[in-house]
Amino acid sequence: MKTTMYINNEKFIAGMTMKDKAEPELNNMALHVCKDPEKVLQNRRELAADLNIQVKDxxxxxxxxxxxxxxxxLNDAGKGSYRLETAVEETDALYTHEPNVLLTSFSADCVPLLFFHEESGLIGAIHSGWQGTVKEITLKLFEHLKQEEGCTPGSFHVQIGAALSQEKFEVDEDVYLKFKNLGYAEEFMYFNEQTGKYHIxxxxxxxxxxxxxGIPAEQIEIDRTCTYMSPAGFSYRQDRKSGRHMSFIMKKIGQ
Structure with a gap:
């Protein structure tokens, strides 16, 4: 199974499953976009075995x-792991203090973000497509963790996973204006006069x-693999029927 491992130390493990021709459904990890749910569960069981846990975790x-x-x-363990109907409803970010619970995020071009807080041991996973970015899910969650969970921002370590590159993420003016209105994203966009599209x-x-x-820039890592251009990437923009990567993070037991 192709997996990009981002973190694997004595306290935390985090990574992102990649497209793999040798696996069922190319290693698709998502039950909401699959031909055969059992094959997705087979992929999940293989990942669980690699992590020394079970799918119910x-x-x-x-x-x-x-x-x-x-x-x-701990009452949430197993939600959405075997059946879509049991997943946490209408949620694009998960966080926990609990060990041996695997937080997941599914993507095929959207930005997955994994993080841990060194001092408290808190971990989290965020799914931020362009809509999530415009809604500032990442900023809102970190502000919540600072205020409600007492997390000091300097102790966060962030891994941004593989996603659609700027070259391949072209949009019309309506989406460009939503990013521009954030007030801090202008430098991350350009206009292509030949196509009349904006790239973000x-x-x-x-x-x-x-x-x-407040998270220090040097504690934020980015995987610049483009999910559209890489043969190991699932891309919804390229193939509407594509599978999904699973980005995951877990706090190891006893930590």
Whole structure:
């Protein structure tokens, strides 16, 4: 199974599954876009085995491009892991203090963001497509964690996963104006006079939101793999029927 491992230390493990011709449905991890749910579960079981956990330890959300987030407790373990109907409803970000619970995010061009807080051990996963970025889900969650969970921003470490590159993320003026109205994303966009389209770097816009929350730039890593151009990428823009990557993070037991 192709997996990009971003973090694997004594406290945390985090990564992103990639497209893999050797796996069922090319290693699709999403039940909401699949031909055969059992094949997706087979892929999830293989990932779980690699992580020394079980699929019942996954927590999955029904992502709706919202700015909603959910604090995961042990009672949430297994939600959405075997069946779509049990997923956390209308949520695009998950966070928890609990160990051995795998927080997940599904994407095929959208920006996945994984993070941990060194001091408190809190972890989280965010799904930020362009709608989530415009709604500032990342900034809103980090502000919530600072205010409600007592997290100091300097202790966050962030990994932004593979996503659609600026070259391939072309939009019309309506989407460009939504980003422009944020007031801090102008430098992450350019206009292509030949096509009449705007190009947006959603990864850097999300990174800026992290910085606005007070997270040091040197503690934010970005995987610049383009999900459209890479053979290991699932791209909704390229193929409306594409599978999905699973980005994941877990706090190891005993930490």
């Amino acid at each position: 996954f927590v999955c959300a029904n992502q709706t491009h919202s700015a909603n987030f959910h604090k995961v407790t 770097d959603n990864q850097l816009a999300v990174k800026r939101q992290c910085e606005l929350a």
